[in-house]
Every structure is written in structure tokens, then in C-alpha cells.
Amino acid sequence: MKKIYVIGIGAGDPDHLTLQAVKALNEVDAFLVLDKGEEKSGLTRLRRDILDAHVKDRSFRIVEARDPERDRDTPDYAPAVDDWRRRRADLYERFIARDLGENECGAFLVWGDPALYDSTLGILDEIAGRGAVAFDHEVVPGISSVSALLAKHRTGLNRVGRPVQITTGRRLAEGWPEGVDDVVVMLDARQAFTRHLDQDLFIYWGAYVGTEDEILVSGRLREVSDRIEELRSEARARKGWIMDTYLLRRD
Template identity: 85%
Template sequence: MRKIYVIGIGAGDPDHLTLQAIKALNEADAFFILDKGEAKADLIRLRRDILDAHVAEGSYRLVEARDPERDRETSDYSPAVDDWRSRRADLYERFIADELGEDECGAFLVWGDPSLYDSTLAVLEEVLGRGAVAFDHVVVPGVSSVSALLARHRTVLNRVGRPVQITTGRRLAEGWPEDVDDVVVMLDARQAFTRHLDQDLYIYWGAYVGTEDEILVSGRLSEVSERIEELRAAARERKGWIMDTYLLRRP
């Protein structure tokens, strides 16, 4: 039976790879990569750098396809994501059926950790559910952007006896979560932290964490919010995209 590895490759630093991940990389016959366009060509380059650093040249195949576009303007968020994932499933199904022999091993390289805000596992489950192609799959955990962010700021995720919530900018914009003092925010395209300047919050913010473009800011939200907005806008203008994560903490 075909075998698929879903490998967490960390937040951007090639040194984030675990020994388990390196072992899995060297078992793969083919690596499946989705092209997100010229603006995000850096993401493919970083994947290639990882393969060059840890896998013998000529021992694998690269299979690339253009990632389907997701409707980011619609107010119906969940149906738009479901449609996008189904179109991704079409690609993954073709990858596995057409590009992988019955006794071969393929791999998807996932930023951070495959269990945290990534669609690869859900898409593969949809492919399996269709029943057109059979395969076994193994998940290799990686260093998440959350772990990398907190390590770079030399702080912890949780405090004794207190819960932590990981959420999106979309949800934070709707209001502060109940009974939580520590909130990690991902996928915040609209800088929802600016809606909470009236609260006494501390922020640990980072963009492109683990890469050569890394930017870090920490401090009282009311004092550093404008600086983060300026840095974020400049970085997005320079690179054409941004990946940032932050922790908001009540005293």
C-alpha cells in the first residue's frame, strides 16, 4: 500500500526539524508541494533548502501544482473553507494516484506542526473517504509557530492553574474570550489586537518567526500597537505576504 508522511517542518528555520522528521524525509520517494504564487515563492524555496540540507540529491521527485484560490471576501467563511479543501482534495488525490507507485512513499511538508491550524490532515481524510485511492499515512510532529514565538520571546504559554486559548483574529475581533487571561492569536489579517487597546494587556508578537526576515516586538499593547501596525504594513509591502502570531496576556 502507498504510504504518506505528513511532516511538520517547523516555523521556518531548517534547524527546527526533528530527528524523526529527517528520517521520514529520507524515506520519501516523492514530495508534494503546492505553489501559492510568486508572492509566496519564499515558502517553496525554504522547503527546497530543507530538502537540500537533509536529503541526498537525486533520491526523490518533486511534484508541484498550483494551490486552489480560496474566496477570502465572502461572509460565509465555513462554506468557503469547505469548498477550498475539497478542491485541494482533488489535487491530493491526483498526486497520490498518478504520481506514486503502489509500494512508494510520498510526503507533504507542513509548516509548523500538522495539528495546529493546517488543513493537510483534513484534506487527506476527505481523499480517503472518497475511496478512489488507498494509502496509509503517518504524522510527524513539528515545532509550531506558537512554540517558536514563545521561545524567541523567552516566555511561557501558560501560567500556573490558568487556561490558555488559541484562536483566530476573526474570533478575537468579536470579543475577548471568557475566563481566559492568555490568548494566542493566529491568522489575523485585520490586526484584531487594535480593538483591545482599552485593556491592560501585554503582547508578544512575531512575524516570519524562524526565518531571516524575523521581526519581534513585545511590550504593553497600548504602547507598542502602532509600532506593530507600522512594521507589519512595511513587511507586507516588502514581501507581498506576512505570517505573524502573537500572545496577548493580562497582568
């Protein structure tokens, strides 16, 4: 039986890896690394840095494939995501079927934690449901961007007896979630926090957390919003991409 590890590798710092993750890395015969284009080549380099730092036996193979493009301009968000996930599933299925020998072990290196805001586990479920290739898989948790962000800001995710919601910029743009005062927002391309300047909110914001390009800002939202927009725009222009996360906290 072929085996797949889904390994959480943290937010970007090679030191984020757990001992369990390091052990799993050293059992892998082949890693699938998706090429996201020249602009995001730094993400591929970070993965290679992690392997250089933690894998003792250099006999493993790296299989590269071009990550399918997602249509980000269509108003039909859900169908576009479904199509993108299907094409990714085709890539993953080919990797398992063609690039792994019987009884070999393959791995997907997942930013942050595989169970939080990532599609890998759902895609593997889809492949298993197709029934064309047999494999077993194991999930290794990692340090999420949320955990890394809050550690950098030296604050906690929750307050006593109060709920937390993790959502997207798309959802936050539609309105503040009911029944919560602490909201974590992942990858907000729309900068939806600017729609809530009328509320008394505190923000803990970070981009490229755990990497050499890390940027952190915290403060009253209405006082630091312009600064975050400026930093975000400059960073995106300089690198061609940005990954950011933030916690909004209502008094």
C-alpha cells in the first residue's frame, strides 16, 4: 500500500516544524511541490529550505508540477473553486499513481496546519472516492498562521467564556458575524477590515509571518488601518503576492 503524509510545515519558519513532522519528513521517498509561478517562487524555496534543514537522507525525490490557475475574476466563486480543486485532484492522483512505487511514501507539505484553511485533505478524500488508486494517508499537524500571528503579538486567541470565529475577507465584507467579539480573518484580498472603522475594534495584523519578510501591526483599527493598507500595498508590489492574517477584537 502506498502511503501519503500530509505534513503541516508552519507559517514559514523552518523552526516551526514539530518533532513529529521532522520524523515524517525523514520517511518520505517523494515530495510533490507545486510551482505557483515566478512571483511565488519564494514559497518553493522555503519548502526546499525546510527539507535541507530537517531531512538527513538526501535520497528523496522532488516531483514538481504546475499549480492550476483559479479564475479569480468570475463572480461565481464556488464553481470556480470546485473546478480548481478538481484539477488539483487530477495532479495529486497522477503523483500517487505514477511517481510512487508500491510501498513507497509520498508527502504534501502544507503551509500552517492541514486542518485549517487548506484543501489538501478534501482533495485526498475526492481521490479516494474515485477509486482509481489505492493509498493510505496520515496527517501531521503544524503551527498555523493564526497561532504564529498571535504568538508574535503576544496575545491569546480567545477571552474567557467568549467564542471566536475564523472567517474569510469575503464573509467579513458582508457584515460583522453575529454573537462574537473576536474574529480571525484569513487571506483578506479585499481588506474588509476597512468596512468596520465605525466600530471600536483592535486589530492584530501580520503578513509573511514566520519569514524574513514578516510585517506586524497592532492597534486601534481606525488608527492603524491606513498604515496596514500602505504596508500591504508596498509588500504586494515588491513581492508580487502577499499572505496575511489578522484578529479583530471588539471591546
